[in-house]
Amino acid sequence: YGEFFLTWYSQMLLDHGDRILSSAKSIFENTGVKISVKVAGIHWHYGTRSHAPELTAGYYNTRFRDGYVPIAQMLARHGAIFNFTCIEMRDHEQPQDALCAPEKLVRQVALATQKAQVPLAGENALPRYDERAHEQILKSASLNVDGSSEEFREMCAFTYLRMNPQLFQGDNWRNFVGFVKKMKEGKDAHKCREQVEREAEHFVHITQPLVQEAA
Structure with missing residues (x-):
């Protein structure tokens, strides 16, 4: 049964x-x-x-x-x-x-x-x-x-x-930016971790005014 x-x-x-x-x-x-x-x-x-x-x-x-x-x-x-x-x-x-x-x-x-x-x-x-x-x-x-x-x-x-205020906090936003870059690269990702982190840090810097406004 x-x-x-x-x-x-x-x-x-x-x-x-x-x-x-x-x-x-x-x-x-x-x-x-x-x-x-x-x-x-x-x-x-x-x-x-x-x-x-x-x-x-x-x-x-x-x-x-x-x-x-x-x-x-x-x-x-x-x-x-x-x-x-x-x-x-x-x-x-x-x-x-x-x-x-x-x-x-x-x-x-x-x-x-x-x-x-x-x-x-x-x-x-x-x-x-x-x-x-x-x-x-x-x-x-x-x-x-x-x-x-x-x-x-x-x-x-x-x-x-x-997407919520916690995402836009300093370290969380930095981690998220790096994550999105890795997802975008997918199988073609050949960059070293340091290069990804540098590019992520640059994006975090230029988006800081927008993030502060969103938060």
């Missing part, structure tokens, strides 16, 4: 997505609008056998069943983008008692989108202004999930959350 219910429950979510995307596609087709679907990054209890939080949300993902491939395939049929979150998180930063594994989850989703040949976009789940979070985003955005892939892939888009 459990397998029957979970199969039915997850299929209801997929069918709902099909209907919504069919309607959206009929409205926006041939307009140049790109349709993106936000999929929640449910990383808590990812390290358990049951993956109960994901099952509760309708993602039938267990140790023996990949619940993200069917979602990616459904999006691929409609030419939609798979938009995922928790891109900035590292496994060891999460509460150990919750058995969180955001890095492993992002890796699984990246492989699912690769298999379904659907574009993957990302965003950070929590406001982060430190370099460690920025470096994790850069790593995740490269989509080199096993660290040895010869075929280059990268996320098609990234949404940074969020």
